[in-house]
Amino acid sequence: MARPRKDPAVKKLRGTLRKDREPKALAPIATGGIAGPMVAPVPLTPRALEHFDVIAGMLAREGRASQQFAYTVAILAQRIDQAEQLQATIVDEGRTYETTSDNGTMYRARPEVAMLSDALRHQQALLSELMLSPTAAQRIARTDTPKGNAFAGL
Template sequence: MAGRKRTPDHLKVVAGTDRPDRMNPDAPKPAASMPEAPDWLSARGAEIFDQLVAIVGAMGIGSSSDAAMLALASSRLEEVEICTAMIEDGGRTFVSNVTYDDQGRVASQQIKGHPAVAQRSEAMRHAQSLLSEFGLSPAARSKVSVNTPDEQNPFAALG
């Protein structure tokens, strides 16, 4: 289907743009519990996962149903960190196909881009897409307003 992706109903409610005529009454309801990091994530990926869960939980949109998407985002963000470290260590380019003349001087060489630069760029693009699904980009966040419950008096039931 071409065009803009449908906004999930729960994000419409959080954003305050919900209208009965545009809601899907048959939409599946996400689980109420918060997700846990899957076993296949690395230790660093699990740390990033926990950070994302804390953020989406505070926004009121996290669910254990979102574990796979949050794990993908965590894995991609970890990949960005790994590629960044490789680029910092090795530089953005490297020299290849060096040829020398009769006196041992460099006759020709090719300077190529480090493969980690392209890998990081692709990981960043994918991570941005995944994060925006949860309202975790500035543009997406500006469309979401969080309704915080009023503070309740724990002694009100006694009176």
């Protein structure tokens, strides 16, 4: 586990602040599409529509809301809704079920477990695609990379 970052104000007081090592503020990404409030392009369940509005709001606060992202946000909202439903089923029914065959009693994983895993992986991929994950945010923040070999003078 990595150490937590020290506060830049503390580094400045100690004289150890290096601006080249501090994360940059997130720059707005040019959307190149239709700016303005996002509208769900497909019919969504009421819960998925709530998720759509939350995600669209996050993009709007970052200045990246565009109707061209609406289908991706709608798919993400649907997957979050599906994951919630699958999780509720797993909580109610359990992770396994019992079957009886000629060889005796067997316990198998419920299909919902694999479906939930797939939905969560898809959610993570879509969040990264929309640059809403912490890792993607760090990639956006690092726009300048040092050129050349820093150790050439040694």
